[in-house]
Amino acid sequence: MTNTNPAVDPRLQRLLGGTALHELRMRLRRVFTRVHDGTGDASAAEPVLLTKLSPVEHEALALLTGRPPRTAKSIRLDIAAMDATLRAAGIAESLRAALEILDGPIVNPTAIKAGIRAAWEQMLTHESWHPLLRAWLGAPSAIQLLKRLSRQDVATGRTLLKRANMVVDRLPASGVPRSQLAAETLGNAHALDRGEATATIILAAWRHQERRTDDYEGDPDQTQPSDERVRDIWARAGVLVNELARPVLYLNLPVGKSSRGEMPGEPNYTSLRRLLRSAPAWTVYDTTVFVCENPNIVAIAADVLGERCAPLVCTDGMPAAAQRVLLTQLSQGGARLAYHGDFDWAGLRIGNYVMQAWSAVPWRFRNSDYEAAVATCGATRHELGSDFVSAMWDDRLAISMQCLGTAIAEEAVAKTLLEDLGDT
Structure with missing residues (x-):
């Protein structure tokens, strides 16, 4: 590497410049980066021993130190003395300054890393x-x-x-x-x-x-x-975000007179947009609101019970944004949420989420309910699969499901659920 900077003293270029001495300059620069006082000032450091020098490198260092050239592969350098020699000759203020003139600033990696860490912390x-x-x-x-x-x-x-x-x-x-x-x-x-x-x-x-x-x-x-x-x-x-996607389905949720009227006994959908911008005045304090997993349960309840059906909300699988916002509004309004879903691993996963997020209670969704459903729903049950999920509300439920290997869809127990929904 040859420095072409016109400001470089020709004598310095002859002493340390050029491609042949590039590796030597890099070794000398590392002397300063190893100094741990954060300044890179090696003038007070112990003499430095450089070994495995080429003849050209040894000759250059001998000229810098005023020693007679001789055949050798090592040399001990007194940095302070070299600084004084360079200053006296008017070539550079110090060896460090000479190296920076030839190849740019010498930085201390440790100090730089410490500075970066401090900047991040601040x-x-x-x-x-x-x-x-x-x-x-x-x-x-x-x-x-x-x-x-x-x-x-x-x-x-x-x-x-x-x-x-x-x-x-x-x-x-x-x-x-x-x-x-x-x-x-x-x-x-x-x-x-x-x-x-x-x-x-x-x-x-x-x-x-x-x-x-x-x-x-x-x-x-x-x-x-x-x-x-x-x-x-x-x-x-x-x-x-995408405020009209996947609206929430519900039936007979009581609302205040100031809210938009809903047709009693008929399922209704409402969007995330409406729930966040102009939420209905749900009048659900101290009211049990039943929560199901599947839209078919809402349809069956509307067909069989109509206006007599208790308040019912459908999660439509894992609750999405609109479903979660509605359940939050009902919970904050003082409603008691009761959840039922499919007796399969996905149903238990959804149940865990609903019961934890909104302090819901299980609705016909315990081990005894599962065993009763297995006994009465032989024609509608199907294979469970191996993706085990424990039920946080009943330790025995998942174990029984795993032992029997049977999943039961929520629709298969609709008649039992309707007994609760109509008992209002």
Whole structure:
């Protein structure tokens, strides 16, 4: 490597420059990077022994130190003396300065890493962040995620947190579309789309808050939430994403007079948009609201019981955003939720979620109910499968299901469920 900088003293170029001495210069630079005082000043260091020198390298060092050239593969260098020689000759202020003139600044990797760590620590603990972000940043997983999203760059990480902070200051919202929130806070309607770094931070911080304050487990897959899970997280923050997708089905939910009237005895659908923007005034305090897994149960209840049917909500499988928001509104309104689902592993998984998230109780969904169903539903039962899931509300239920290997659809026990729904 030959330095072509016209500011380099020709004498320095002859002494240490050129391709033949490049490796020697790199070895000398490492002398300074090994100094642990953080300055790289090796003038006070012990003499340095360089070995395995080529004849050209030994000759260059001999000229620098004023020693007569001789055939040798090692030499002991007094850095302070070399500094004095270079200054006296007017070539450079020091050996370090000479090396920096030829090949650029010498940096201390340890000091640089320490500085980067300090910068991250200062940025992560800054008091200006919203409390929700500060709480999230205290988790090791948060720091890992932020560094990954910022590609380990502190400045980029700070920018991402500032953008997330601007959005979080607007939460929880009251049914604002995500694109509108993004446009108003970040100037880009797509800045909070799925996969965007700012959106990823906000969703992670919101889930962290829920797990801290409510012991809320949220999405089954926390690391790579599906589109439906993402929609649900935003909904819990009052933000609409695809607000008309998968509305919630219910029957005979009591509402106040100020709310839009519903036809008694007929199933109704309502969207996530309506639930967040103008939620009905549910009058469910101290009322049992039954929750089923399958829409067919709602249809059967409407056909058989009509207006006499107790309040009934359908999760339609694992509750999506609209279903979760409605169940939250009913729970916060003082309703007592009672859940029934399919006697299969998916049904138990949904039951675990509903009972934990909304403190629901099992509705005809215990081991004794399963055994009774097995005895009476021989023609409608089917093979269970091997994906074992325990039931948090009844230790014996999953064991019995596994032993018998039989799954029973919710529709097969509809007659029994109707007895409860009609007993109002």
